[in-house]
Amino acid sequence: MPQAQTSSSLGQIKLPSKLKYIVLDILKPHRPNILKFAEELAYLHKTYSVNLKVIAVDEKTESVEIMIEGEELDYEKIEATISKLGGSVHSIDEVSVGPKIIYSKKLR
Amino acid sequence: MGILERIKLYISITESEDIIRRYFVNNTFDSALMTLGIIFGIHTTTSDPRIVIAATLGATVATFTSGMTSAYLSEVAEKKAQLKEIQDAMLTKLTKSLQVQASKTAPIIMAVVNGISPVIGAALIISPYILNIFGIIPATNIFIYSLLIALSILFFLGAFLGKVSNENIFLAGFRTILIALLTMAILFLLSYTKLL
Incomplete structure (x- = not known):
């Protein structure tokens, strides 16, 4: 019997459970640097693997692509951690839900 | 996260490393030369250690208060402006973020460094006089010991x-000793004018 998944609702981001992979586009101040972001995000759960890539640097800010993979990602905690570090999520660019992670063509 | 790690993080977020280093060096340097001037000046008229301690204590308390308050007030203003710049660039309020905590805590850290560093310098230099008051060391040569401690701090x-600047540390150390020697030479000449 497949486990029922949480449905999304308008007005709030409520991603399905068993989220295994997510790609976020965030804007952050230069400090703390991406090492600190990676450390704090990876610290959220022992199964989290984190990859951060700076894609644009401005005078006061930088845009960073964050890829997180784990057994069951907690989006709310991830977003709260990003906010705590001074970043803001611009967009959720990619997600993967289900028993197997399906990466986009770009990453394969 | 431990207190030291948190302090380091706040300093890093507010990019205050250089300023804190400058505060520490400037104020310790100022207090070392000031205390050197006090003990040198008093030595020409009296050898009473209590006068040296009282004069140094008065000057140090004033430097401590001035250092703490001036650094705090100016850094609060700087950090507020810095936070506003980041918030404007981010197009969002960074409420409850580390940036807000850091911009409130960093001025306190900087004020403490600015206030405490001259106290440490002065306390070390007059320590032979304090030890003499408590009868731990004899009065002979306490002036020389203090001079040597002052020169060591300056070195x-x-x-x-x-x-910091990747120079030869011995040459850089001797350069500050030269400044101390120059100060002492001026004080020595002043002692002939009967002003001291």
């Missing part, structure tokens, strides 16, 4: 700056 500060 350490010079060497520290030399390390």
Whole structure:
């Protein structure tokens, strides 16, 4: 019997459970640097693997692509951690839900 | 996260490393030369250690208060402006973020460094006089011991700056000692004018 998944609702981001992979586009101040972001995000759960890539640097800010993979990602905690570090999520660019992670063509 | 790690993080977020280093060096340097001037000036008229301690204590308390308050007030203004710039660039309020906590805590850290560093310098230099008051060391040569401690502190500060700028630390250390010797030479000449 497949486990029922949480449905999304308008007005709030409520991603399905068993989220295994997510790609976020965030804007952050230069400090703390991406090492600190990676450390704090990876610290959220022992199964989290984190990859951060700076894609644009401005005078006061930088845009960073964050890829997180784990057994069951907690989006709310991830977003709260990003906010705590001074970043803001611009967009959720990619997600993967289900028993197997399906990466986009770009990453394969 | 431990207190030290948190302090380091706040300093890093507010990009205050250089300023804190400058505060520490400037104020310790100022207090070392000031205390050197006090003990040198008093030595020409009296050898009473209590006068040296009282004069140094008065000057140090004033430097401590001035250092703490001036650094705090100016850094609060700087950090507020810095936070506003980041918030404007981010197009969002960074409420409850580390940036807000850091911009409130960093001025306190900087004020403490600015206030405490001259106290440490002065306390070390007059320590032979304090030890003499408590009868731990004899009065002979306490002036020389204090001079040597002052010169050592100045050498350490010079060497520290030399390390920061990747220069020869011994040359950098001797450069600050030269400044101390120049100060002492001026004081020595002033002692002939009967002003001291």
